Amino acid sequence: MSTDKLQKFKKRIDLIFSDVNWKEILDKALKTSADDIIKELIASCIRGRGGAGFPTGLKWKFAAQQKSDKKYVICNADEGEPGTFKDREILDKQAKKVFLGMAICAHTVGSDEGYIYLRGEYKFLVPQLEKELEEFHKELKAKKLDFKISIRLGSGAYVCGEETALIESMEGRRGEPRNKPPFPVVSGYLGKPTVVNNVETFVYTAMILKDGSKQFCELGTKDSRGSKVFSVSGDTPNPGIYELELGMTLDEFVELFGDGDTKAVQVGGASGFCVPRRKFKETIIGFEGIPTGGSMMLFNSSRSMYNVLHNFLDFFCEESCGQCTPCRVGCQQLLKGIVAVKAKEKPSKYLEDLKGMTETMKSSSKCGLGQSVPNCFNSIIDNFKEEVIY
Amino acid sequence: MSKSSFVAEAVKKYGQDRESLMPILQYVYEKKHYLSKEDMQEVAEALDLSSADVYGTASFYSFLDTKEKGEKIIRVCKSISCDLKNKEQIISAIESKLNIKNGQTTPDKKFTLLETNCLGWCHKGPAMLINDNVYTELTPEKAVAAIEENL
Ligand SMILES: Cc1cc2nc3c(=O)[nH]c(=O)nc-3n(C[C@H](O)[C@H](O)[C@H](O)COP(=O)(O)O)c2cc1C
Numbered sequence: 001m002s003t004d005k006l007q008k009f010k011k012r013i014d015l016i017f018s019d020v021n022w023k024e025i026l027d028k029a030l031k032t033s034a035d036d037i038i039k040e041l042i043a044s045c046i047r048g049r050g051g052a053g054f055p056t057g058l059k060w061k062f063a064a065q066q067k068s069d070k071k072y073v074i075c076n077a078d079e080g081e082p083g084t085f086k087d088r089e090i091l092d093k094q095a096k097k098v099f100l101g102m103a104i105c106a107h108t109v110g111s112d113e114g115y116i117y118l119r120g121e122y123k124f125l126v127p128q129l130e131k132e133l134e135e136f137h138k139e140l141k142a143k144k145l146d147f148k149i150s151i152r153l154g155s156g157a158y159v160c161g162e163e164t165a166l167i168e169s170m171e172g173r174r175g176e177p178r179n180k181p182p183f184p185v186v187s188g189y190l191g192k193p194t195v196v197n198n199v200e201t202f203v204y205t206a207m208i209l210k211d212g213s214k215q216f217c218e219l220g221t222k223d224s225r226g227s228k229v230f231s232v233s234g235d236t237p238n239p240g241i242y243e244l245e246l247g248m249t250l251d252e253f254v255e256l257f258g259d260g261d262t263k264a265v266q267v268g269g270a271s272g273f274c275v276p277r278r279k280f281k282e283t284i285i286g287f288e289g290i291p292t293g294g295s296m297m298l299f300n301s302s303r304s305m306y307n308v309l310h311n312f313l314d315f316f317c318e319e320s321c322g323q324c325t326p327c328r329v330g331c332q333q334l335l336k337g338i339v340a341v342k343a344k345e346k347p348s349k350y351l352e353d354l355k356g357m358t359e360t361m362k363s364s365s366k367c368g369l370g371q372s373v374p375n376c377f378n379s380i381i382d383n384f385k386e387e388v389i390y
Numbered sequence: 391m392s393k394s395s396f397v398a399e400a401v402k403k404y405g406q407d408r409e410s411l412m413p414i415l416q417y418v419y420e421k422k423h424y425l426s427k428e429d430m431q432e433v434a435e436a437l438d439l440s441s442a443d444v445y446g447t448a449s450f451y452s453f454l455d456t457k458e459k460g461e462k463i464i465r466v467c468k469s470i471s472c473d474l475k476n477k478e479q480i481i482s483a484i485e486s487k488l489n490i491k492n493g494q495t496t497p498d499k500k501f502t503l504l505e506t507n508c509l510g511w512c513h514k515g516p517a518m519l520i521n522d523n524v525y526t527e528l529t530p531e532k533a534v535a536a537i538e539e540n541l
Pocket residue numbers: 047048049050051052053054076077078079080081158159160161162163164196197198199201202367368369
């Protein structure tokens with residue numbers, strides 16, 4: 001097995017979970033001007049680690065440019081994508097580094113109030129986070145940075161990870177995504193400019209300021225700079241959390257994590273893509289290939305890809321907020337459709353009709369949830385059609 | 391403590407702004423394990439909202455039940471990684487231990503058994519929550535032991 005190789009790999013990058021002198025990094029950041037911090041982040045080419053991959057430096061720059069009496073910094077810890085569990089681990093092991101990234105953001109954009117939107121499933125973390133926050137706030141006070149972080153809990157709704165749904169939820173409403181624009185950096189929480197970043201993104205921003213953008217840029221590829229934390233599960237002898245360079249091929253990934261019989265990898269969770277074995281070599285994990293918020297699920301040849309697709313569609317039917325028709329009805333029809341084809345109540349060519357419907361979902365759903373259901377559907381149907389039909 | 395005083399407590403703690411609605415509902419839910427019609431009406435009055443608005447918000451969230459549930463809610467993860475690790479066996483073991491079916495509450499209102507979407511423990515499946523506590527790498531025996539621990 002590849003365990004030796006894996007050990008070597010694990011040692012190579014250690015930015016997220018390493019212990020650092022956070023007080024020193026905070027000092028350094030507070031002595032750096034907002035402009036210089038933004039420049040450094042833009043030079044690092046870091047893109048958001050929550051899935052959508054928006055350049056973080058630009059996001060902070062837009063927020064800094066807004067004229068407003070009040071701005072907010074929100075850490076998105078809703079982590080609901082099936083197969084993702086890295087944000088929980090980061091908050092469990094290195095919460096201070098997350099707060100640090102948030103404080104640096106506050107200093108950069110001019111905010112005095114921050115929130116961590118933590119999914120209800122992770123409520124058990126609250127006591128330890130509160131304790132760490134107390135210590136952190138003391139240090140901010142000593143350094144005279146007027147910034148306070150509070151925790152808000154979710155209550156079991158995947159769509160609340162979408163940044164505008166998250167804001168709706170924080171405002172005490174149903175977690176229904178808003179139309180964009182306006183983007184949260186212009187009009188977010190309570191209508192004020194708001195930066196929403198993923199847990200991991202905040203830690204990387206702090207590490208980039210500590211080590212400089214050059215070091216970060218040396219990792220990864222032209223389109224996907226740096227490293228990323230992956231959540232590995234499914235049929236693997238090495239499930240867990242790994243920080244790896246971006247831009248590796250799936251072939252390399254499977255060599256490290258596969259059980260010798262890997263038939264497919266679902267990259268990016270239920271809303272990501274299913275890649276079959278014959279495409280491992282040509283598939284790059286990164287923004288130029290298949291981007292992922294970190295979820296990597298391996299399936300070996302004993303698994304039915306029909307069951308996998310059924311599980312994903314069931315998930316989307318439950319988690320669609322129901323606000324727009326293409327997504328609400330589309331999810332249900334896709335699920336019903338594959339069940340009917342399996343039961344021979346519909347001919348196999350009906351799958352083509354369903355694929356046609358996913359075009360509508362992609363183009364006319366209001367948010368990323370409905371827009372990305374076609375990813376798993378089409379990639380499983382295209383690559384494992386026989387398993388869905390027979 | 392009378393039921394409704396939980397709402398008063400929560401409002402005192404979190405304030406009367408609309409942004410406080412979720413924390414208030416979560417507080418009452420934690421104390422009572424569900425949100426009754428009366429609770430939601432009381433919250434609506436305190437925050438100067440319509441009860442329909444409060445109900446509309448609460449019912450959106452799967453962790454804010456508006457129907458009476460058991461004191462301990464068991465939520466077994468049904469996402470694909472836990473599914474591959476035989477979460478069905480875990481559910482069967484709990485069903486026979488508590489003598490209820492998935493989705494039901496025990497007659498003594500002690501336990502409710504539910505399934506839920508990804509709990510974020512995919513590398514340690516199968517996983518479940520009993521209220522806020524996490525149980526991972528379950529076997530049928532470990533699941534039954536967890537129930538006994540919560541009796
Ligand atoms: C349905 C849906 C769920 C999402 N869930 C999350 C999540 O759990 N965590 C997260 O950081 N981003 C999530 N996102 C992406 C956010 O909308 C947003 O892009 C992200 O928080 C921005 O942070 P980043 O730039 O640091 O990645 C989700 C998006 C969609 C459409």
